[in-house]
Amino acid sequence: MSTIDFDGVSHAFGERMVLRDIRLTLTEQRIGIVGANGSGKSTLVRLINGLIKPDTGTVSVGGLDVARNAKAVRRQVGFIFTNPDNQIVMPTVAEDVAFTLRRRGLTPLEITTRTQAALLRFGLDQHADHPAHRLSGGQKQLLALAAVLVAEPDIVVADEPTTLLDARNARRITELLLGLSQQVIVVTHQLELLAAFDRVIVIEDGRVVADDAPDFALGAYRELLA
């Protein structure tokens, strides 16, 4: 697994401090991040692939400083957003999966082969030429996942990937994420999802307030909510 390192990371949006002196080293395969709305958890994961640059401190992935090597890091880190509608950038299903590969200098045959394999893996092969906007919410999130995984990243970061889904689709996405061989970092409010994770980090007001195995960390989080 890659090592993701946060060294004294702080970040503010205007006057509001969102993260305060975060020091974390992430090496486990499945890491969950929980916290109240506005606690800073989404900002924390956006730092991992350089979508946000820290005001102070450094974030490194596999030894690479994200701020200086965003391009190389983004090839290692796949990002899944809460709302797949914002993540799907191409008009049709196959084209959206192929979009990631087109920017990697692959041959048209390689792009087609890998796109078809990804669509088949996520049960979207029958929808290859369909408009992406006509898919159901669950299918859209599957498409977002397929578009990320087709690039074979080392790390998959998901920011509340099941929040907009019904229970069945949420379970399906969760099972897919749990079954990945990659390092997976998931931000979620669905605590039951984290039982099988290796480590859970609780963020409150921009600080890490608990960092432990799921049972202990979630216990601390429940106490915080009480």
Add this chain to the structure above:
Amino acid sequence: MIGLYHPGDSLIHRAPMLLKLVLLSLAVLIVGLLGELWQLGACLIGVAGLFLVARVPLGAAWKQIGPILWILVIAVPLQALFAGWTTAGLMAGRLLIAVALAALFTLTTTVTAVLEGFQKLLRPFGRWVDSDRVGLLLALTLRCIPLVAEIVSEVIEARRARGTQGSLLALAVPVVVRSLYAADAIGEALAARGLDD
């Protein structure tokens, strides 16, 4: 264009997009110059033959061509009244053939093929125009049409629920604000997916 493609493996499906586009333009031009009803009739039979070759289901073809018939129902008698039945027939024939050929193009050509075709067309001008960026711009435009339509529909529903149907401002402001948020989120997704590589 979005969602009209009907998958297939016919000669027309496999033909290069640019060739189809050139032939479509030429055909529309020629049809516009034809002056005899029998010539247009022959062309209509030819177009129907092309639909058969492409194996486009009748329903899919009707969805594209049907709406123009409603316009013709009104336009043909009016034209006949002022310019005679022959002129009205010529106008109707030309319009019908042009719409049918354009429908055949969209039914047998994927969005991807159209985008790639335009990128190819722009490549000779690479010194001045980044063809990949233009292709992405076209793709994003197509992608954003249903996205903005969905935003408008949600805002209209919310407006109804709050009893402000009459207010244009209550429609425009949230649509613009939400569209800007969506644009911001799509920009973030593009960066996450390596657009700035």
